[in-house]
Amino acid sequence: MTKPKAMLTLGAALVVLSLVVAFVGAAVLVRFPLGTNQTMTYTGTATIDVNPSTLAPLASPLGFPLTVHRTVKVVSGSYARAVVDETIRMTFAGSTRTETYRYVMDRRTMALLSSPQSYAFGTPADRMAPQGSYRIELPMSTSATTYRAWAPETDSSATATPAGPAHRNAASGDSVLTFNTTLDHPVAPYYLAYLERGGLPGQLPSATVATELQAAGIGAPQLVQALTGRLGASQLSTLRADLAAPMPLTYSYFQQGQISVEPQTGAVIQAGSAREGVSVVADPSSLQGAVRLLAPLTSLPAVQRFDAAVATLGHPMTVLSLSYAEVPASVRAVAAAAAHQADLIHLIQWQLPMLLGVLAIVALVLAWLWRPRPSGADVVPLPGPREEVPVATDLRRHA
Numbered sequence: 001m002t003k004p005k006a007m008l009t010l011g012a013a014l015v016v017l018s019l020v021v022a023f024v025g026a027a028v029l030v031r032f033p034l035g036t037n038q039t040m041t042y043t044g045t046a047t048i049d050v051n052p053s054t055l056a057p058l059a060s061p062l063g064f065p066l067t068v069h070r071t072v073k074v075v076s077g078s079y080a081r082a083v084v085d086e087t088i089r090m091t092f093a094g095s096t097r098t099e100t101y102r103y104v105m106d107r108r109t110m111a112l113l114s115s116p117q118s119y120a121f122g123t124p125a126d127r128m129a130p131q132g133s134y135r136i137e138l139p140m141s142t143s144a145t146t147y148r149a150w151a152p153e154t155d156s157s158a159t160a161t162p163a164g165p166a167h168r169n170a171a172s173g174d175s176v177l178t179f180n181t182t183l184d185h186p187v188a189p190y191y192l193a194y195l196e197r198g199g200l201p202g203q204l205p206s207a208t209v210a211t212e213l214q215a216a217g218i219g220a221p222q223l224v225q226a227l228t229g230r231l232g233a234s235q236l237s238t239l240r241a242d243l244a245a246p247m248p249l250t251y252s253y254f255q256q257g258q259i260s261v262e263p264q265t266g267a268v269i270q271a272g273s274a275r276e277g278v279s280v281v282a283d284p285s286s287l288q289g290a291v292r293l294l295a296p297l298t299s300l301p302a303v304q305r306f307d308a309a310v311a312t313l314g315h316p317m318t319v320l321s322l323s324y325a326e327v328p329a330s331v332r333a334v335a336a337a338a339a340h341q342a343d344l345i346h347l348i349q350w351q352l353p354m355l356l357g358v359l360a361i362v363a364l365v366l367a368w369l370w371r372p373r374p375s376g377a378d379v380v381p382l383p384g385p386r387e388e389v390p391v392a393t394d395l396r397r398h399a
Helices: 003-029 189-197 206-215 220-227 233-243 284-297 301-313 328-369 391-398
Strands: 037-050 057-077 081-092 095-106 147-151 156-162 175-186 247-261 268-282 317-326
Touching: 003 328, 037 268, 037 328, 057 317, 147 175, 147 247, 175 268, 189 247, 206 220, 206 233, 206 301, 220 233, 220 301, 233 284, 247 284, 268 328, 284 301, 317 328
Parallel strands: none
Antiparallel strands: 037 057, 037 317, 057 081, 081 095, 147 156, 156 175, 175 247, 247 268, 268 317
């Protein structure tokens, strides 16, 4: 092949390659890094509102300095997926509590996937189903729209709502989109087991029920005394048994959080929570027998106070609330990792295609410059106009 043809072929190939890299390269090459192992740090306040063992409200809530370390580490992966461990260590009131979760994440879309490898607290039986939600990062080219933010405490997702247009993050200097998350949902069974291992009761003890009734102005002895003579002995016995029974509890996890995301990569640059924690509500169903028994006597002041106390018992109580923000050094470290990923995206989507395009132009110019040119020895003179012979003269010659 001659040099011009070779340059022409090379130039055409470079043009095609630059287009392929620009439109396909990022999708093929830019993915969540399998080497990810990063720890974020947050500080704030933890507030305890009840006695943890009895759930009796404290006269004054107790506040403690809070430190949270959250580690995100890829433990295995393939071209398409990454298995990611998330470890959360919260230190307050002289103790450290640890939560561990494992996710399977699509390395291109950053969405979490439902998989046998998605589970909580190191127990494969405690499966999570986060399909299509986000936890580690939001998708690349994040926009100001809503996303499903995974909440492992509840085995459900919250809605991440954009707080406004892109703006500058004060700690990192990056342009970010900020999202608000709001959640109030019953905890997952595995998280309930975690709370109970930490000392919270699975039922509201009968002593706390009695305390709550007394606080409402109608303790069990006063109620029984007020009804003596109006109820039979067996009815009073049933009433005493109901008042002495523990009450089922439902724990919920609540959150009012905020995350700031670098849009190009989807990396969560900064996160925090104005209020987050655990609440509990007692199920007064254990007292429904007493309520039905007393229904015909609702005109009595003692029964009215009892009904009001039962309604109060059904109101949620905050057990533990947290407020925290990511420390500036942690924000900057995450931003630096996101900037490296953004540089890679820019290299593949823009710089490399432009370089290939320039090389293609150079090859095509060389092909034009090296094209064959005719030399003087190769020029063949063209014949001149043919001399015409008069017809008459030609005829006389033959005669």
